[in-house]
Amino acid sequence: MAYKITETCTACGTCFETCPSEAIVKGDARYSITPDKCIDCAACEASCPSKSIVQG
Numbered sequence: 001m002a003y004k005i006t007e008t009c010t011a012c013g014t015c016f017e018t019c020p021s022e023a024i025v026k027g028d029a030r031y032s033i034t035p036d037k038c039i040d041c042a043a044c045e046a047s048c049p050s051k052s053i054v055q056g
């Protein structure tokens with residue numbers, strides 16, 4: 001099950017730098033995760049300062 005980014009994302013960019021498989025996509029208001037690329041490593045979940053990344 002891939003991780004997903006919720007609506008509390010502030011687009012800070014921290015998770016983007018953390019992901020080892022380029023699964024996180026930048027957005028203006030919110031970032032998102034491409035499920036097919038996510039390898040479920042959980043690194044982004046721990047990195048998010050607003051706890052906006054949850055297991056989907």
Ligand code: SF4
Pocket residue numbers: 003018019020021022023024033037038039040041042043044045
């Ligand atoms: S769980 Fe790992 S692979 Fe999936 S989006 Fe987060 S950092 Fe990237």
Ligand code: SF4
Pocket residue numbers: 005008009010011012013014015016030031047048049050051052053
């Ligand atoms: S670290 Fe959290 S708040 Fe920052 S871009 Fe990623 S999901 Fe959004």
